[in-house]
Amino acid sequence: MQQININNALPAVFAGREPEPSQVWQCQLTFQRGKRYLIVADSGTGKSSLCSYIYGYRRDYSGIIDFDGTDTRMLSIPQWCELRKQSLAYLPQEMRLFPELTALENVWLKNQLTNHKTREEIENLFEVMGIADKLHSPVARLSIGQQQRVAIVRTLCQPADFFILDEPVSHLDADNNKIVAGLFADAAAQMGAAIVVTSVGNHLALNYDVELKL
């Protein structure tokens, strides 16, 4: 997948409202493979909605979002499943980990679908993130910052054309922010993938090609 085009999209809940100045909603916008995008947003401006539209689990918007010219509304469920395994790596803001599974099991649940990393590589990532001792702890017992790092490891366990990271470092300190930024930068460089990051304030510490205001 080379590009994601957003044409005149607007969340259904915003319809009929006084249009607020936005560089995304009701605009022509293209995310190009290999580039880095930062979407800066205030709360309630539809940041997570945008991610869910691109990731295909919500359709409550007007306008068209297309992948290389294919309207995403036309994609079948098997096609979406393939995209989610091969092209779109998504880190949801709410992380969506399974609290009853251990940190490693949560990551493995994704990795067994993609076979993208070996167990050693995953353990290494835990090491780098400073949560190696939490590998076998149930996620329910991890702090929110630790959970965020588990979710980040999971997002890295797949091939991708686009990393869509919804507030990836909202619960991390500056040091961890840098580590995470480095990991995503490396992964993206390796696969030629784009990184699309949203942020309400604590930006992922990368150099961005494009910065947009939502």
Added chain:
Amino acid sequence: MKNLLWKLLRKHISPAQLIGFSIANLVGLTIVILAVQFYNDVKPVFNDDESFIRKDYIVITRTVTGVGAMMGNSSEFDDAAIADIEAQPWCRKVGRFTNSEFSIYATVGLGDSGRAMRSQFFFEAIPTDFIDVADADWEFDPAHPEVPVIVSRDYLSLYNFGFAATQGLPRISEGQVGNIPLAFTFSGNGINEVMPGRIVGFSNRLNTVIVPEEFMKWANQRYGNGGNGNPLRLIIEVNSPGDVKIEQYMADHRYDVAGDKNQSSKASYFLTVIVSIVIAVGIVISLLSFFVLMLSIYLLLQKNTQRLRDLLLLGYSPAQVSRSYVIMVLAINGAVLILAIVLMLIARAHYLPMLEAFELPRVSVLPAIITGFVIMALITIGNIIAIRRKVASLWLLTK
């Protein structure tokens, strides 16, 4: 880290609900297949011993009334009447009795005593498929004339227990009958001929003396006037004897139904009705249990909605996510089916000795097992479709 999916999705499974479903379904399914098996086991009681495939026949005549007799030929069945019977939904096949149109004397030699019995006689013929004597030598060849006849089993009883006993004559077994020297004298059209005859079998169904149709045709041409008259009696193969519609029809048309076949037919009709009711009850129980399982699964999926959604977001397909539950349903339903079959076989082992007196043929249990299998397959398919649809409905998050 195998089966992470199951580890996640088995949450909220309620063993109590599943056990409730299993017991209810087990009861329902057992009732159904036991009823089917019992029906198959008992059905031969109501059948003729000699009919290999279950069929039911009735023999009808027109009611002879004073008025009718004066009107002339009213005791015959004309083509229109036969066509009307053939058009009835309960009728499978109609056979015409052909009567002999010439005079017949039978002479029976009675063993070594040198005595012989001579009596005026009559023949009837019907199409071979209506005859309930198997393997009879049922051919007639004018070149080597010997007339095979089938007589009602009642005649033998009449002779053995009524006649022979009081007249000091030897009793005859069915096996010996073929050896009795029998001669028929036919006369008509100025011809007078004697032919040997042989009793080749006894019929429970036909209360008359039957000869092969080809002989009758030949003899009616030779001694009579061609045998083209309308039949006086008809034999009808029916779907379900004892059907009220048949009785109604016969009464409306003033036809008499011969024999007591109808009695056992009525009993067999009631057996069918009762078994149908029992099967219906079993199916209702099975259906209710099906809904219990449905509810249980819906509840389970409802409680696991978030987990299922999150798995779909990771890239798991609805089919992959459903698989755990589908396997669960298959396992439960498979176990219930096997248990139901075992229970049916145990119950059967208990009631079969009670039926021994009837000397019933061994009936296969396959139809009952297939019935159980089909019902269970339908229930399982219903469950699986429900699971698939429910999971698929989680694909999109609607706000």
